[in-house]
Amino acid sequence: MAYYRPPGPPADPLIVRELTQLQDTMRAEVRQEPLQCEPAFIAGCDSSFPTTDTILSVFVVLQFPSLELVEKVYHTSAVTLPYIPGLLSFREAPNVLLAYEKLRQKPDIIMVDGHGIAHPRRMGIAAHIGVMLDVPTFGVAKQKLTGSFQEPAPTRGSLSPLTDRSGELLGEVVRSKDKVLPLFVSPGHRCDQATATRLTLACLRGYKLPEPTRLADHWAEEFKKELR
DNA sequence: GCGACAG
DNA sequence: ATCTTGTCGC
Numbered sequence: 001m002a003y004y005r006p007p008g009p010p011a012d013p014l015i016v017r018e019l020t021q022l023q024d025t026m027r028a029e030v031r032q033e034p035l036q037c038e039p040a041f042i043a044g045c046d047s048s049f050p051t052t053d054t055i056l057s058v059f060v061v062l063q064f065p066s067l068e069l070v071e072k073v074y075h076t077s078a079v080t081l082p083y084i085p086g087l088l089s090f091r092e093a094p095n096v097l098l099a100y101e102k103l104r105q106k107p108d109i110i111m112v113d114g115h116g117i118a119h120p121r122r123m124g125i126a127a128h129i130g131v132m133l134d135v136p137t138f139g140v141a142k143q144k145l146t147g148s149f150q151e152p153a154p155t156r157g158s159l160s161p162l163t164d165r166s167g168e169l170l171g172e173v174v175r176s177k178d179k180v181l182p183l184f185v186s187p188g189h190r191c192d193q194a195t196a197t198r199l200t201l202a203c204l205r206g207y208k209l210p211e212p213t214r215l216a217d218h219w220a221e222e223f224k225k226e227l228r
Numbered sequence: 229g230c231g232a233c234a235g
Numbered sequence: 236a237t238c239t240t241g242t243c244g245c
Contacts, residue, residue, distance in 0.1 A: 047235075049236050083236070085233040092235075114234050124234070145234045179245090184234085 011084045019090050023123045029131045030122065032187055035109060035195050039064045042199065043107035044212025045099075045129070047092045048220045050227060053079045055092060057099040058223060060215045061107050065202055067211045074223045075099035085145070086120050089128035096129055109136040109191065109199070111212040116188035116196065118162055118171035120146050130189025137188030138196035139171075140213050144184055149173045152182055157201065162186070172197050177208045 042064045047057040054076055061071040075098040081091040115124030116139035126139030144162070147170045152160035158175040162184060171186030172193060187196045203210035209217070 047236080049235090052237085055236095083235065085235095088235055119234080139234085141234050143234055144232095146232085 011082060015081075016084060016087065019087050020121070023087070023089075023121050023128075026128065026131050027121060027123050030117070030127050030189050032117075032192050033190060034192050035136055035190075037108075039108035039199070041070070041105060041107040042203070042212055043103075043110040044113075044210075044214070044216035045096060045110055046113040046213060046216035046220055047096060048217075048224070049079070050076070050224050055079050055095045056220055056223060056227075057092065057096045058216045058220045059096075059099050059103055059110075060212060060219055061103060061105050062203075062212055062215070064108075064199075067203060067205065069215060071103060071105050072215075072219050073099055073102040074219070075102060076227070088114060089123070089125040092125060093128050093132065096125075097132060100133060107135070109138070109195075110188075111199065111203070111210065112137055112139045112188065113141070113213050113216065115139040115141045115145050115184060116171065116186035116191070118145060118147060118184055118186035122170075124186065124188070126186070126188030128188075130191070134189070136190040138191045138199070139184075139186050139188055140200055140210060141184040141186075142181070142209075146170070154179050156204075158182075159197065169193065174200060176200070176204055176210065177206070180208045183208070183210075 130137030
């Protein structure tokens with residue numbers, strides 16, 4: 001399954017170069033710092049594609065640390081860009097931002113389904129969204145995009161650093177559940193590694209995915225039905 | 229030249 | 236991401 005990926009439609013080299021440069025510009029805006037104060041509300045963000053040409057983005061806001069769901073919103077729009085590894089944010093962020101505007105209770109920090117700085121140019125979708133909104137963000141991904149790591153111990157809570165060739169820390173590989181494939185946690189904007197990992201662990205409730213991301217994914221399915 | 233490649 | 240059935244292990 002993850003061994004072979006059939007070639008998708010050819011990505012326009014002009015677009016790729018342009019977006020890559022824009023990404024390098026945005027990278028200068030990213031700040032890594034601890035959260036100013038303990039969050040009272042944490043959001044979960046996830047996008048899916050009900051049809052090949054429609055994107056559905058969801059935001060859920062949970063009270064922290066109770067993790068009680070307080071709000072859920074979604075927004076859909078037409079897909080404008082194909083999926084290109086490393087440029088995922090340009091395909092999903094526009095619609096994500098529109099969904100965010102619908103939230104009445106803005107969160108103190110956002111957990112995004114995808115990577116933060118654990119990206120070839122340190123600008124994964126979590127960092128991208130954080131810069132655009134100037135809100136603290138971090139990413140929780142299910143698959144690695146870049147970097148290398150040692151397999152963390154098979155017990156829940158085990159951690160292992162994700163580093164690039166030069167040894168730079170990109171994120172942490174987190175075993176969120178016993179004997180289940182680990183998660184890749186990395187800071188986005190206005191967040192540091194310690195905070196990202198700490199909040200990820202604090203949001204676990206027996207599932208592989210922490211509640212913010214898990215519920216966002218869950219509601220995406222429900223909203224998908226509402227669309228008919 | 230040969231892999232790797234979030235969602 | 237999405238399409239898809241049965242199946243293994245706790």
